Amino acid sequence: MPHRWLITGAGGMLGRDLADELTARGEDVVALAKADLDIADAREAIAVIVEKRPTIIVNCAAYTKVDAAEENESLANAINGSSVEFLAQAANEAGALLVQISTDFVFDGTKRRPYDINDATHPLSVYGRSKLLGELAATHAERHLVVRTSWLFGVNGHNFVEAIRNQIAKGTNPLRVVDDQRGRPTYTPHLASAIIRLAQLDARGIAHYADDDECSWFDFAHAIVEETGADTIVKPVSTREFPRLAVRPAYSVLSTERYERLTGVRPESWREGLRDYLSRRA
Numbered sequence: 001m002p003h004r005w006l007i008t009g010a011g012g013m014l015g016r017d018l019a020d021e022l023t024a025r026g027e028d029v030v031a032l033a034k035a036d037l038d039i040a041d042a043r044e045a046i047a048v049i050v051e052k053r054p055t056i057i058v059n060c061a062a063y064t065k066v067d068a069a070e071e072n073e074s075l076a077n078a079i080n081g082s083s084v085e086f087l088a089q090a091a092n093e094a095g096a097l098l099v100q101i102s103t104d105f106v107f108d109g110t111k112r113r114p115y116d117i118n119d120a121t122h123p124l125s126v127y128g129r130s131k132l133l134g135e136l137a138a139t140h141a142e143r144h145l146v147v148r149t150s151w152l153f154g155v156n157g158h159n160f161v162e163a164i165r166n167q168i169a170k171g172t173n174p175l176r177v178v179d180d181q182r183g184r185p186t187y188t189p190h191l192a193s194a195i196i197r198l199a200q201l202d203a204r205g206i207a208h209y210a211d212d213d214e215c216s217w218f219d220f221a222h223a224i225v226e227e228t229g230a231d232t233i234v235k236p237v238s239t240r241e242f243p244r245l246a247v248r249p250a251y252s253v254l255s256t257e258r259y260e261r262l263t264g265v266r267p268e269s270w271r272e273g274l275r276d277y278l279s280r281r282a
């Protein structure tokens, strides 16, 4: 039976790429941006979703301002946590699979080997805790899949690549970038394909998807400078020199072993993604 996909938060960085990818594949897609559907409005969320009769719901809506969340805990929890309860209820009423997108920030980053899906969670920030609430809420859908990912960049949103390009354009030289936080940058079109692959397999539980390979923010910035052909010098600095409101995990490399086992496909390369990004974003 063909699927009907319903995307919430379809105006965001991931949501737009996912909607575009599904449309390009000729899939039946209902893409709802925040103006079309506020997932925090329980009654509306359930009524609208059930009426559309999706077979797969992908929740790309989220409160993603990591630092601002420290001062807006109840709003972050409402959007990232409670709203997912409403989506789970809607999924159950529609008989749909609920795919909830989550984050590497559910971990505390004290490990030095890639985080497995079964590793203990211990978020360090309000944002991380709110996303963990969302993971728990998603389990209230009879059919659910949580896809954790990390360090997203895509042409339809603000992200690290754009921040570095803005600094290059402003003539900041040298650029000082933290070298003691490691993770896996992920290009949102690659993540969109991974989500589609997992959902089409009717995968359940938790899966991690992140692009290959792991690096530090410094390494990532260095690659951006190289690919743009700028002569900016990138200098490594420590997180202590760059205090921010929310504490980030020092090491949040996700193991994609289960994804690879389920799909038989290796993750794509963020460096390739970066080249594609730069060719598409003026």
Ligand SMILES: NC(=O)c1ccc[n+]([C@@H]2O[C@H](COP(=O)([O-])OP(=O)(O)OC[C@H]3O[C@@H](n4cnc5c(N)ncnc54)[C@H](OP(=O)(O)O)[C@@H]3O)[C@@H](O)[C@H]2O)c1
Pocket (backbone or CB within 6 Å): 008, 009, 010, 011, 012, 013, 014, 015, 033, 034, 037, 038, 039, 040, 059, 060, 061, 062, 063, 064, 079, 101, 102, 103, 104, 131, 149, 150, 151, 152, 153, 157
């Ligand atoms: N960005 C990353 O590095 C990263 C890393 C790991 C995981 N993730 C997760 O990946 C997912 C997608 O992130 P993203 O980077 O694409 O975020 P994004 O660009 O901020 O997109 C999120 C979208 O959700 C919308 N939204 C906010 N509140 C809503 C509500 N109540 N109802 C409906 N829509 C609402 C936002 O609209 P407004 O902008 O108008 O508020 C925005 O369009 C999220 O679950 C995020 O937690 C992101």
